[in-house]
Amino acid sequence: MTSSNPPLHDLSVAALASALRERHVSALETAQHFLARAQQHQALGAYVALNEEATLAQARAADARIAAGTAGVLEGVPIAHKDIFVTRDFPTTAGSKMLVGYQSPFDATVVTQLAQAGAVTLGKLNCDEFAMGSANENSAVAPVGFDAPAPVRNPWNHDHVPGGSSGGSAVAVAARLAPAATGTDTGGSIRQPASFCGITGIKPTYGRASRYGMVAYASSLDQAGPMARSAEDCAILLSAMCGPDPDRDSTSLDMPAEDFSRSLNDSLDGLRIGIPKEFFGDGLASDVRAAVDAALREYEKLGAKLVPISLPRTELSIPVYYIIAPAEASSNLSRFDGVKFGHRANNFTDLEDMYKKTRAEGFGAEVKRRIMTGAYVLSHGYYDAYYLQAQKVRRMIANDFQNAFQDCDLIAGPVAPTVAWKIGEHGNDPLADYLADIFTLPASLAGLPGMSVPAGFGAGGMPVGLQLIGNYFAEARLLNAAHRLQQATDFHLRTPL
Template sequence: MTQISSDLHDLTVAQLATLLRERKVSALETAEHFLARVAAHTEFGAFLDLQTDVTLAQARAADARLAAGNAGPLNGVPLAHKDIFVTRDFATTAGSKMLKGYQSPFDATVVAKLGAGVPGGAIGAGMVTLGKLNCDEFAMGSANENSAYGPVKNPWDLSCTPGGSSGGSAAAVAARLTPAATGTDTGGSIRQPASFCGVTGIKPTYGRASRYGMVAFASSLDQAGPLARSAEDCALLLSAMCGPDPDRDATSLDVPTEDFTRNLTADLTGLRIGIPAEFIGEGLASDVRAAVDAALKEFERLGAKLVPISLPRTELSIPVYYIIAPAEASSNLSRFDGVKFGFRAKQYTDLNDMYLQTRAQGFGDEVKRRIMIGTYVLSHGYYDAYYLQAQKIRRMIADDFQQAFKLCDVIAGPVAPTVAWKLGGHSDPLTDYLADIFTLPGSLAGLPGMSLPVGFGAGKMPVGMQLISNYLTESRLLNVAHRFQQATDWHTAKPADSAQGIYR
């Protein structure tokens, strides 16, 4: 084995893409290397489905495109998909017993765009799928402990959560099992696990990436995005993922495909970074604040100016989110009744009992909890008092951001109040909900947001900084993050650098 091939897992998406284009390594050799690493590191619980023959066939096809000279910039680079995206060649479970063994007849739009493309349609980026990644059941959770197939473990400390719901995606990237992964973000499910695992992740503007083929949780909030090692990698992936999909997703924005790498190196002099008072007050752990403050000082050295701002309805984002999201979930998950597809209870007396038994046995506790909350707030007599009021406050939260963006270009702050906690450390679900306090406002407003590593906190666990910008300004976010990563090396750290020494 050459030195290059033995170190493939330490390379970024951009570096791998360059080696593949220059034919210094083959897509097949790259895929075999990562499949071997996945097989050797099952302790994280990150992967739910592998189909080696499918992966190797995709790699051979990528090599053929390279040889023919018609390959895209990401052709042959491996990635893995959160198990919330349906895939034709891999099982899709959404982390639930309800969909155990389900095989979709088609690929989600995001999967097709990153892969070989839609059969008979547009050509995709040509990336090679390694497999499907564990996640909280139907993307409901902040710790990746709600999966029916067991929790994912944080590569920095196996006793800690990787965050959720895209915990499998963040853990796989952090452990160098894949150079990149897809995730979904409803209330912070890309940004929070990226922070906890020390990787980079971005949630684009709502509607930027098609939701077609994403198993729905909360349709007005769900959005796809990438997780990778750097902002440059995320920019490459986001450029391939995004674009209008009017025939399949009515919420898809009619905005042309964009090259998000075009402004990565732009100078930050004069950039106004807003610091919300509500993000740095009581409840924020001192170790997290210290890492964020140090990062802000670095931005000042890069020429940015810090501006105090206010997002006064931040605290209201928690009750608003946990009314709207469960309400939409109760509607979306009504399709899982044991009739058309998915799990069906083996014993029941009549049709109604089949529904009851199937849902009682197929759904996990957190999913049941959210369905019940959602059904309650949508019920007669409570819709106006809860759901309608929550939607009104949601609009006010979005307005708060627009007022803030009159004073600043980008908003910065912590992703979560603490570093990753111990698995099983939150016995009360409300504690998990409160951990989303900084990510929920941006999600409710539909704004782009990202997390980038900025240091370490208690237990030598990673700390992420959140960046939020106005609608359709993902390129600005990526530029700000990239310039920071050019000046620092937090994003290059890997779990072997910790005292735990788990990953090799």
């Protein structure tokens, strides 16, 4: 590219894909540029694995397909994957000591689908251990360039957290270390770090994207989604990621892939946006509220109508989630016992002792906390009192949304009660992290699509995200609303570096 053009890392996914197809730049040159960026900004702790040889081989293959006229929609576009998706060419740790050194013999479905669209894998991105966390301070794996585990740092202020658990993904996109990244959202782990880092991220309807090859945390909640700078980019990526996978994921929905960018430019005239009163209570920081209110005023200018609604069981989403998710985690993580793969204790006297020592050594404090909580609520005498009741309330939360959608087309509000806090600020108080999920958990429990859209800046110049929630399969409508807001504002174009 000539010196008059913007640097490659400032191009959107859409612009980069176009430049590659038109052969203004090669996939090899693009991959080399982003690998250099990743090395240059190691201090952020975003990447946990790079494989330059594999990345450049994929880039050369992409160039060959472009030359042959068989390019996919994402041909040659670099992407990085949250280290919760298994990959053949890169190690997979899920941020845990338990999986250090593990190399998967296959790729996750999401990784495969993006590769089939032509995307080139840059590397694996840091995350909270087994996707359990709201700050990306729980990783037990050393980032690239580090000798020991370290928290991922928010590129807007290195003393602040990036959000979790997809913190590495959010940082890589925000700092322009990758044009886009995959993330996973169990209780808000795409939306919250997207908000904290000033990027766009979307969690589709549960079952839209295959969970095959995603290291499981809570199977009825985990969902993959893209993280990028704009709604347009997310629409392109989500179109490639979604689709049925019945042979390998029993929770995959039997719905064909679709073009989520088809209605990006539709008018918002008459769009009814529900404003839940429970999202705007005393716990919402004034700086976050100001940014969200300003975004809602933009929607009114675009022709949308704001409608007051109620989601009365919002507060109950925290206890419900922190019963159901740990219960499922205690089951899913039982496979990590030191027998077939992963970490195994060096010294033990018998099989039971090996189990105990392996799991004590391999799991971090937050993972142990959730396993113990989950085992407790599933135990005899407590299953009915806790787990069963939580499932009943979960259904009520889902019903609250359906009642609200009688009066509105989309729901809008804050992603989190505050902007990103300082690293270590919550210390040994896990409840503080849990409470930060109050606005993202309800949609996750209901299986609804939701996204975070940059909406401005709050205290200390830290980003604020606007959350948009749609009814089942309303991803295209969500992306349309987000795209129109981004046409009217420039928050998604601002960069910390």
